[in-house]
Amino acid sequence: MKIEVGATNLETDAGCEARILMVEEGRAYGVWRGSQEEHWIPHAWDSETGESVYSNMSCNLREKAPExxxxxxxxxxxxxxxxxxxxxxxxxxxxxxxxxxxxxxxxxxxxxxxxxxxxxxxxxxxxxxxxx
Structure with a gap:
C-alpha cells in the first residue's frame, strides 16, 4: 500500500477515519478520529506499509472497502x-x-x-x- 497526501480510501485498523496531510522521508503524517470523536488526533505512519511509528499505539492504516x-x-x-x-x-x-x-x-x-x-x-x- 502506498500512502499519498489527500488519500480518501484509508482508515485505521479500528475502522476510524484517517487523513494524510504530509508524506516525507518514509513517513506519512496525518490525523485520525473515531466516529464519536469531535477532534482529530495527530499521528505518523510508515508511508509504505501503513504501520504506526508509535510502538505504544496500535493504529495501523488499511485501505477502506469501497461503499x-x-x-x-x-x-x-x-x-x-x-x-x-x-x-x-x-x-x-x-x-x-x-x-x-x-x-x-x-x-x-x-x-x-x-x-x-x-x-x-x-x-x-x-x-x-x-x-x-
Whole structure:
C-alpha cells in the first residue's frame, strides 16, 4: 500500500477515519478520529506499509472497502429508497443504476433518491402465483 497526501480510501485498523496531510522521508503524517470523536488526533505512519511509528499505539492504516454505491454493476442494485431521513419506515424500492455524489439526491433508479440502502437477502421473499 502506498500512502499519498489527500488519500480518501484509508482508515485505521479500528475502522476510524484517517487523513494524510504530509508524506516525507518514509513517513506519512496525518490525523485520525473515531466516529464519536469531535477532534482529530495527530499521528505518523510508515508511508509504505501503513504501520504506526508509535510502538505504544496500535493504529495501523488499511485501505477502506469501497461503499456499495461506488461499484454499482450495470444491472443495478435493488434498494430500499427514501427522501426524508426520518421517514425510512415508509421506504419504497427501486433498482439503483447510478450514483452521482455531487447531487442532493445522488441515487439514480427509475427516479432519483436522497437515501438508498441495498435490500438484504433476508428481506426478500419469493412470490408464488397461482399455477396454471
Amino acid at each position: 456499495w454505491y461506488e461499484n454499482i454493476p450495470p444491472e443495478g442494485v435493488l434498494c430500499w429508497v427514501w427522501d426524508i431521513a426520518e421517514c425510512r419506515i415508509n421506504a419504497a424500492t427501486d433498482l439503483i443504476k447510478d450514483y452521482m455524489p455531487t447531487f442532493s439526491c445522488p441515487f439514480v433508479g427509475v427516479r432519483v433518491w436522497r437515501y438508498a440502502t441495498p435490500i438484504k437477502p433476508s428481506e426478500c421473499w419469493g412470490y408464488k402465483g397461482e399455477g396454471k
